[in-house]
Amino acid sequence: MFKKSSWLHLRIPFSFFLLPVFLFALAISPNINVSHMIIVFVALHFFLYPASNGYNSYFDKDEKSIGGLKHPPKVSKGLYYLAILFDIIAISMGFIINWQFALALFIYGMVSKAYSHPSVRIKKYPFGSWFIAGFFQGAFTFIMSYMGLNDFSFRVLTLPHVIIPALLTSLILWGSYPMTQIYQHEEDAKRGDHTLSIKLGIKGTFYFTAIAFSLASAAFVLYFIYYFQMKYAIAFLISMAPTVIFFGVWFLKVNKNPEKADFSHTMWLNLISATCLNAFFIYFFLKNSLVLQALEAGF
Template sequence: MLLENLRSTFFHLRFNVSLAFLPIFLWGYALTEADINRNFIYGLLVLHFLIYPAINGVYAYFDGRKGVVYGLRNVKPASKFTLIISLLLLFVGVYLSTKINTAYFGVVISLVVLSFLFSHPSTGIKTKPFYAILTLALTYGLLGFIAGWVCAFDLKSLLNPFSIGGALSSAGFAGGLYTLSLVYRISEDSNLTGSLFIEKLGSAATFKFSKIILLVSGVIATVVIAAKFTLYELIGVIIYFLFGFIGIERFEKNFYLQKEWQNYKTVVSINLTNSILLSIYLIFRILMVNYLFID
């Protein structure tokens, strides 16, 4: 019984989701062009190995969904055991965030509050497309970016056009990619409950919205990179974004031909590929700045 609860809890903590948003934190730190410091290491670990997994576990508990994905993976819905483990991780993460700096602590608290409001059924946020996507954009996108930034500088230094552009692109990417990553839940064989905004949007509107917001965010990010980074990086990012949009177009065409489990695997593949490639690039850039190979 304990092993089953642990297995279920580990699944619901969704470390793959935490990894998917790692580039946003790294993007925030990379734009500061600061050397690697203690706050950067601690901030990354606290956010992506404690706070995000805990939030995922709390969301899974309130969601309580039974679907094809859970059945095929033989994973039971999140239980009180999952909730307790998630809350413990959350408390540890919040406590450790106080050891980084005040601004980082404020970001973490804001993220936790917004995530609870999104997750709890009584607020109704996750059932309303506009408010749900806005909340996701603010939490994983804007606050995730700011978390990376304040590991190097204070909030006042964020108030310049290119840093604001970086923050806005992060919010757009988070809102667009998270919305797209949920589309598998409205596949042909999905168990619809009416409790999630993606069901009201529908698959066609989901793909349309995601492509528009990702395009706008990509343009903003490209402008920031053109101003702050090298020409080679700019060319590489443009090529990467083009391939990304081709991948989304292909997913949309195949979506209506696949079952929920297949669409879920496609979503995971897109998120992990995107996260790994962008994280490698951004970590490499941060290292190059740290060791003075680039300005």
């Protein structure tokens, strides 16, 4: 359980790429509670997501690069037990806030297990895995975070001002998800996992992401204009510019040489996109929650 390889497969730093969902939920939360903020952040990013990564790695037994690990070490049985332990810790932390948040953590954990477990293996279904991964890492996680941050129940599922931004997070993930699979075609096909990226092909994956990401960005702009202010829509578009530029340059490289659809470029795209989104949502949180005004006023 405590082998270095097991800890590497948890890929805790990889949680940075899913941080924007939490920050978005935080930015529109009406009841900012520091203790709840810490519990939700730690439970998700240091325990729930790593548990999912470790469990997925244990059953995939990848020999080539995976998200966050260029050279994944061989897995051991200890990784399985470590992933279960991390799941238990995450759910236990959820009970500190309320049982509904703990239940949401449990549901996420069970879906992530079904994603990779050989008896179900959602991952082998191209459209099913694409939809489920985008929904649970996006909308479901947004709602789960919102519940935990504000000590709310599942009643938030009836609130349009929660459901709409939750679905927006899934739109972004549905657009970008096939790009995370683009360098794994050989490895996935060998296991019988016919991912959406394999179905689309390398260039098709780029086209799909470009169209889906454009639609998602337009939806975000409309959301910020309707619910908040134009300045946030403009700031969102500006923050996304580095991602769009890198994506475009990478696509030109792949057009000349398909082998450029590799692990290194994929990780750089993920890093740039996550950094830009995290920066924007931190800015949005500070402005929308009036934290900056309070600090400027000397509080």
